Amino acid sequence: EVQLLESGGGFVQPGGSLRLSCAASGFTFSSYAMSWVRQAPGRGLDWVSAISGSASNTYYADSVKGRFTISRDNSNSTLYLQMNSLRAEDTAIYYCVKGYTYTIDYWGQGSLVTVSS
């Protein structure tokens, strides 16, 4: 059974940083691209970033480019999202998801990030 378990969310002031983690299990982690998708309160889904299985390629939405960094540790089946220079508009539930261009077939339960002064 595929499981994606996020951690690291919380409350941070504007300009601050947070690092999200996602522990994956139930599939061969290194064989699959992984992504982060976020959902602001009461809003729709918004793709944030993706990384190839080997970690050789990374991709970012324009809204987070230069501020967020996606990475992965295939030896520990863990996905990360380092978020710097956070803004109020980054407030959202962040979902760790399996997949990227073809489809997103599994979603984590989400981790809430709140950016406020």
Next chain:
Amino acid sequence: QSVLTQPPSVSAAPGQKVTISCSGSSSNIGNNYVSWYQQLPGTAPNLLIYANNKRPSGIPDRFSGSRSGTSATLDITGLQTGDEADYYCGTWDSSLSTYVFGTGTKVTV
């Protein structure tokens, strides 16, 4: 601001059918596979349809998807109260080089 447009809401009585549209362009729906996601209240989204019309194991055949040109459609037949949720289409956009989601549709039974 999403590049895929869905109706904000649809509704029907139990046992009836609803159709949700997803309108895009040649850079996304027109040339890439479409997926559909169901988000029940207070939960994470779940894959409902992939590759335009394929169902993952465990998804009942009451849910079906199709694609024609630059639009896609999700049909839900035999509506149940448990189908009340937000539904999103999603696909790769070759011009933007990003995965894009639809604006979302709330289904009320």
